[in-house]
Amino acid sequence: MQTQAQRLAQEPVAAIDRDAIEPRLLEILLAKQERRKLGPYIPRTAPDIAEGLSVLFAREGIAAQARGVRRMGGGASKEQFVFDVEGEIDPAFARCVLRMDPREGIIETCRRREAQVLRAVAGVVPVPPVLTEDGDGETMGQPLMVTGFVGGVTKPSDSGAGPSGLKARFGESLGAALTSQFIGHLAAIHAVDYRAAGLDDFAIPRPETTDAALWQVNYWTRVRALEETDSLPLLTLAETWLYDHLPVCEQPVLLHGDYRVGNFLFDEDRQEITALLDWELTHIGDFHEDLAYSFEPLFGHRDADGVFHVGSMFTTEHLISRYEALTGRTVNPATLHWYRVLTSYKLIAMNHCSSIIAARDGTNHQNALLAFLASCTAGMSDTLCELLSGEMA
Amino acid sequence: MTPDPIIRLASVVQTLEHVVVPAVDSGNLLAVEQCGVVLAQLRMLERHMPLIGAYHALCLTDLLGVVAALPPVEGGPAAVMARRELAEACAQVDDPADPRLAFHRVGRALEGLVRAMAQDGEPAVQRAIDAAVLAFSIRQARRARSWFQDAGFDHDPDSLPTVEAMVAGN
Numbered sequence: 168m169q170t171q172a173q174r175l176a177q178e179p180v181a182a183i184d185r186d187a188i189e190p191r192l193l194e195i196l197l198a199k200q201e202r203r204k205l206g207p208y209i210p211r212t213a214p215d216i217a218e219g220l221s222v223l224f225a226r227e228g229i230a231a232q233a234r235g236v237r238r239m240g241g242g243a244s245k246e247q248f249v250f251d252v253e254g255e256i257d258p259a260f261a262r263c264v265l266r267m268d269p270r271e272g273i274i275e276t277c278r279r280r281e282a283q284v285l286r287a288v289a290g291v292v293p294v295p296p297v298l299t300e301d302g303d304g305e306t307m308g309q310p311l312m313v314t315g316f317v318g319g320v321t322k323p324s325d326s327g328a329g330p331s332g333l334k335a336r337f338g339e340s341l342g343a344a345l346t347s348q349f350i351g352h353l354a355a356i357h358a359v360d361y362r363a364a365g366l367d368d369f370a371i372p373r374p375e376t377t378d379a380a381l382w383q384v385n386y387w388t389r390v391r392a393l394e395e396t397d398s399l400p401l402l403t404l405a406e407t408w409l410y411d412h413l414p415v416c417e418q419p420v421l422l423h424g425d426y427r428v429g430n431f432l433f434d435e436d437r438q439e440i441t442a443l444l445d446w447e448l449t450h451i452g453d454f455h456e457d458l459a460y461s462f463e464p465l466f467g468h469r470d471a472d473g474v475f476h477v478g479s480m481f482t483t484e485h486l487i488s489r490y491e492a493l494t495g496r497t498v499n500p501a502t503l504h505w506y507r508v509l510t511s512y513k514l515i516a517m518n519h520c521s522s523i524i525a526a527r528d529g530t531n532h533q534n535a536l537l538a539f540l541a542s543c544t545a546g547m548s549d550t551l552c553e554l555l556s557g558e559m560a
Numbered sequence: 561m562t563p564d565p566i567i568r569l570a571s572v573v574q575t576l577e578h579v580v581v582p583a584v585d586s587g588n589l590l591a592v593e594q595c596g597v598v599l600a601q602l603r604m605l606e607r608h609m610p611l612i613g614a615y616h617a618l619c620l621t622d623l624l625g626v627v628a629a630l631p632p633v634e635g636g637p638a639a640v641m642a643r644r645e646l647a648e649a650c651a652q653v654d655d656p657a658d659p660r661l662a663f664h665r666v667g668r669a670l671e672g673l674v675r676a677m678a679q680d681g682e683p684a685v686q687r688a689i690d691a692a693v694l695a696f697s698i699r700q701a702r703r704a705r706s707w708f709q710d711a712g713f714d715h716d717p718d719s720l721p722t723v724e725a726m727v728a729g730n
Contacts, residue, residue, distance in 0.1 A: 398666075400674065403674045411678065539711060542711040542713060548701035
């Protein structure tokens with residue numbers, strides 16, 4: 168892997184542009200800072216949502232009515248409601264899900280981008296169909312997206328799990344069945360021709376450059392600059408290391424960005440993934456990034472022998488070997504390591520910065536949960552220390 | 561002063577657990593989920609409350625020790641300025657009324673030095689400072705994991721000392 172440090176040996180220091188961030192992501196991140204000034208957020212009620220859906224459907228020319236609006240559980244970053252639709256509508260939308268931004272959340276993402284990517288990957292991997300979106304929050308005051316409802320569960324019904332499906336445990340048979348689908352779908356996402364996919368709000372990093380890596384460090388460092396309330400010197404240590412070792416991305420691919428247990432639905436009887444969810448962190452970047460995400464200890468378990476299993480289903484070695492076999496790509500250990508550091512860096516930024524500031528200001532629908540999730544920073548910091556230890560010995 | 565804050569908190573937890581939470585509409589998923597989180601957070605606070613001052617003082621003492629042992633800074637103007645600002649932050653810590661705030665004030669100044677050394681610091685000194693910050697971070701992460709172990713997210717809770725033992729320096 169050629170790193171930024173090696174490149175800088177031949178190039179001037181000015182080559183690192185620390186302001187390079189995807190324009191749409193920067194736009195909504197800065198808009199959030201202004202929105203914070205509006206004060207605490209009061210969670211929406213089902214009648215509020217029913218009324219808003221009437222306005223939305225009328226605006227979009229959808230000749231249908233929402234019935235039986237009710238709140239869904241889960242969703243640490245978005246308010247989610249499910250409802251039935253009556254009227255002239257495709258059967259795929261007989262029951263729908265509304266995903267709406269609270270005033271602030273653990274991450275600031277774009278409903279327009281999410282709808283674009285869901286349309287782009289429909290038919291490639293199982294995803295909920297998009298009915299409509301309001302990326303600027305014109306109808307209900309907050310950005311939103313409406314998709315068809317897809318049946319399934321995020322964790323086995325006989326398994327306990329923490330928030331967001333974390334710590335779910337899968338049995339041997341179910342785990343084996345889902346493993347091949349999980350890795351196969353990841354390979355399929357990475358094979359999408361994103362240039363022909365209508366991803367108008369996405370920026371594309373230049374191949375054979377450090378753009379893909381740099382944009383990520385820049386973005387999460389900007390989040391910290393805007394939202395960090397408490398000091399964590401470890402993060403700044405990681406920041407300087409990341410900038411000093413930016414890997415070159417030979418050929419960017421479409422990334423899911425949050426590919427883990429808890430973010431897909433499956434049918435327990437058929438042992439089949441019915442929908443990949445939570446595409447809000449999707450971007451175009453280095454394939455190592457999605458692989459590195461699976462290595463985060465929070466998203467898996469160690470067995471009795473101390474071997475780490477992704478989502479309790481498969482080892483990281485299996486993930487890499489299967490992914491390489493499916494895609495023909497070769498995983499670069501140094502690049503994978505860099506993206507593992509980035510994964511820790513951004514997960515800590517979410518929990519240590521965005522969660523705390525939203526909980527402090529009461530701008531989320533689950534303020535208590537965000538304050539509780541911030542405690543994840545402790546374990547994530549331990550992981551980041553381990554990752555950096557070999558680099559600073 | 562009475563009642564003791566711990567008694568006040570314990571009474572709230574007990575009332576929530578046995579009176580309020582059972583009365584919550586089971587069809588209101590947001591309310592049901594938040595009840596679980598609220599109770600877990602309050603129970604953790606109940607355990608933390610007698611130890612909060614000692615915990616933050618422990619973290620601050622370690623941080624100040626790290627800063628005191630840093631090598632003299634060699635480098636350009638950014639590094640020199642950041643070292644001066646770190647010294648000033650530490651000088652303001654004498655008998656801190658709030659060790660938590662003092663920790664973050666000194667921590668931010670230390671972060672400023674890490675960034676400045678990456679910018680124009682002498683490489684050998686930068687490596688020494690980075691190593692010291694990492695060693696501190698390893699200790700701090702272990703303290704924080706112990707502190708928050710009741711949240712249930714830790715990947716290896718059995719390896720951690722209890723909160724009480726950790727604060728006692730074990």
